[in-house]
Amino acid sequence: MARSSRRHRNEKGLPRPKEKRDNLAAYVFLSPWLIGLTVFTLGPMLWSLWFSFTDYNLLQSPIQSPPDFIGLENYAKMIQDPEFWNSFRVTVTYVLAGVPLQLGLALALALLLDKGLRGLSFYRSIFYLPSLLGGSVAIAILWRQVFGKDGLVNAFLAIFGIDAPGWIGHPDYALRTIIILHIWTFGSPMVIFLAGLRQIPDMYYEAASVDGASRPQRFFRITLPLLTPIIFFNLVLQVIFAFQTFTQAYVVSGGTGGPADSTMLYTLLLYRVGFLEYDMGYASAMAWFLLVVIAAFTAFNFWLSKFWVFYDD
Secondary structure, eight states, X not given: OHHHHHHTBOTTSOBOHHHHHHHXXXXXXXXXXXXXXXXXXXXXXXXXXXXXXXXXXXXXXXXXXXXXXXTTHHXXXXXXXXXXXXXXXXXXXXXXXXXXXXXXXXXXXXXXXXTTOTTHHHHHHHHHHHHHHTTSHHHHHHHHHHHSTXXXXXXXXXXXXXXXXXXXXXTTTHHHHHHHXXXXXXXXXXXXXXXXXXXXXXXXXXXXXXXXXXXXXXXXXXXXXXXXXXXXXXXXXXXXXXHTXXXXXXXXXXXXXXXXXXXXXXXXXXXXXXIISOBHHHHHHHXXXXXXXXXXXXHXXXXXXXXXXXXXX
């Protein structure tokens, strides 16, 4: 390798023409991604960071009428905004309740499918389907019909003489219906759990059976410890996705945030401030605060992982 590397360079250590052509070809193939990263990701992020320190109305042109620099006023406004704190509380409740229940259901079904059922591919596809459709507008509209006053849930309860409320229209239950919808989209983590279960060597279970270990003991002493890296991976991803949930809350609540703002998730308030009230400066500050919160939760999970994640070296 060292001789090959020297052949591509001259006496001054500079790349030879062939190496330059290879590098140029690599950059040409990478250019669509680099352009997309710069134009559609890094550029808007930097603009939003600048807007977060300004008073900027979305309807005004940032070139003809430059935003007014106001420093940290938008961030100070968040501290005093009761709507902001309510949406943050609702979102944290949604994440802390929805993610563990979703992962628990996904792991339970993965363990069931790992038993070698007939038609495994069919069941795997059926269970994965909610993850593909869960964030769609059609499913969110269907959810309104299921949990509405005259929906399927109340029609079923009426058979037993139970007069149930409109779940979506009740402030005590509206958020729970959104959490159930999140739990229902368990397909993606379930498939990842199933792949992780298939990677655990059978010899561990055989040795445990010889030693007389019961099924619960095999699960808690073998399956769960060896599956902790997969659990950690799913946990980090699902926490990030849950904080960014928007479509379900928007459609189910009709864009209003539900009764008494009980389903006013953070992203829903951010959308209302930025695209309905046109206060893009404040919305940008909210977006960056959300980024910091997600980064903090992710960093906390990585720190906590050293106490419970087991890596088989």
